[in-house]
Amino acid sequence: MNEIVCVSPVDGREVARRPAWSDAALAAALDAARSAQREWARVPVPDRVAAALRFLEAIRALNPQIVPELAWQMGRPVRYNGELRSLEERVRYMAAIAADALAPVRPADARPGFERFVSRDPVGIVLVIAPWNYPYLTAVNTIIPALIAGNAVILKHAAQTLLVGERFAEALAQAGLPDGLFSNVLLSHEQTARLLGSGAINHASFTGSVAGGKAISRAVAGTYTTLGLELGGKDPAYVRADARLDHAIENLVDGSFYNSGQSCCGVERIYVHADVYDRFVEGFAAGAAAYVLGDPLDPATTLGPMAATRFADLVRAHTADALAKGARALLDPAAFPAHQERGPYLAPQVLVNVDHGMQVMVDESFGPVIGIMKVSGDAEAVRLMNDSPFGLTASIWSSDLEATRALAEQVQAGTVYMNRCDYLDPGLAWTGVKDSGRGASLSAIGYDMLTRPKSYHLRYTL
Structure with a gap:
């Protein structure tokens, strides 16, 4: 039976x-x-x-x-x-x-x-x-x-x-x-x-x-x-030079790692304008480092295990692929005592020096890892955001509504957000391309x- x-x-x-x-x-x-x-x-x-x-x-x-x-x-x-x-x-x-x-x-x-x-x-x-x-x-x-x-x-x-x-x-x-x-x-x-x-x-x-x-x-x-x-999806975020960085960092850290990154509309790759890249990366890494990985039954835990070891193993493979190709990891897994080299407990990870030759930037990872890539401006960001077989959601972080609206029209996604992410509004159609x-x-x-x-x-x- x-x-x-x-x-x-x-x-x-x-x-x-x-x-x-x-x-x-x-x-x-x-x-x-x-x-x-x-x-x-x-x-x-x-x-x-x-x-x-x-x-x-x-x-x-x-x-x-x-x-x-x-x-x-x-x-x-x-x-x-x-x-x-x-x-x-x-x-x-x-x-x-x-x-x-x-x-x-x-x-x-x-x-x-x-x-x-x-x-x-x-x-x-x-x-x-x-x-x-x-x-x-x-x-x-x-x-x-x-x-x-x-x-x-x-x-x-x-x-x-x-x-x-x-x-x-x-x-x-x-x-x-x-x-x-x-x-x-x-x-x-x-x-x-x-x-x-x-x-x-x-x-x-x-x-x-x-x-x-x-x-x-x-x-x-x-x-x-x-x-x-x-x-x-492989949902992208773009942080423009005019973004309010503290707001963007706080929300993108949450959008990347909430539910251990196991969200269809979770943020999986971030493109940041060169003018604010260093400050953004520093703040983002600090936010990710604050997570508490452990027993989900413990009220102090903010990051639980992934749902199964095989899902964690996929994230490990994507991370290893990126590191082998020149990416740099900003977080030390040893800082998260519950982290396992094998098993479902996986520390968050932030990767820089990434590009689209790495799985972590093109394949769905569906876990607590994020790649952050420096871009020169809007045109490069939109090109990279659209360089994906997926198109569920995308987010743009900016203080310029009209510029964001114009960019949103070019982004291939079912939902485009401004200054928010990883949210489903029941008043809007939930759809993908x-x-x-x-x-x-x-x-x-x-x-x-x-x-x-x-x-x-x-x-x-x-």
Whole structure:
């Protein structure tokens, strides 16, 4: 019998083990979802919104349990209180805009004797394949809008965060959803591929690697299942000569190392104007050196272990490649007592003398290492920012709004920030370009991904 197992990065203990579902159990869940969804689609939008807000209250009540569970499952320090604040912001925003976002669209040219409008009907069954790095936020981006839009949801969560799907199921049950409308399924990769290829799913949302996105695209080939893919990035930052350096340093250190760098929109490479480069690097290195690496259950810890040794090993390989090619490391790992040469505990590292011949500047590291490169000005910075197969987010640090706006138009990214980074605004579409994916979640546009247009052309006769 296949089993899904979560092994903790904290000390290697087994956190949870669950049997994978049988094909028969999955088929029954799909049948129940279709039946429940037909009834749920008839429920008025305000009542669906009310259920989403009840879910929010239930998940809030579970947060004292969720926070240490996250530490055990994927290593995030308990001092950060899980993901509740951002989760609440997203749920409340999508609930607040639902009535307008899901309202029928009426042509501007009213015609006597006719009623004409386009409704936004639910697509049906939505499959959410969620990752471990932000296991609540990445999942809620689709789960709650999909339910509010009138869909049924099947959640397949990552093995590393096995308990997260159970908490979603618990909170949604407390919210009073109809039986079968939401299912937390435990599937192998092979079962997931068969499900995607079966045509039983109307829309699938996946957050993960480029390789995973390609595998999912292959799995749905030949079906009419639509896809939303968020596939990570190599997100750049550019610090202009007119930036407020103290603000840029503080925020870019956090954007680079929060969650041990395991963030799709975390900063992975920084370009700094030559006029402020030395001061920036000095301040940035000091900020990174202040992290406390250790047990994520200890409130004093600000940097926990990476979610698995294999992820830390990739970061080690990128760092070693850079050093072998002439980069210089600014931090001594020995200053972080919990640092391991092998294993998931990895000290932060800041590299200078870097270039795009090094993996750390072009390949997704997804860990606590950052390369900082000196540039001569805007043109060189934009060229280097765009020299990547990824395009999720980018940030520009400057006191000149108009100059930043002009640069932002040239940057190839789904989101361009000014004087902030590593943040998802639910009022804006979360999307990427190039290998960072396709489709969008959140904002009113997110609802478009989870509904289908149906036109009504009604003529009155006397």
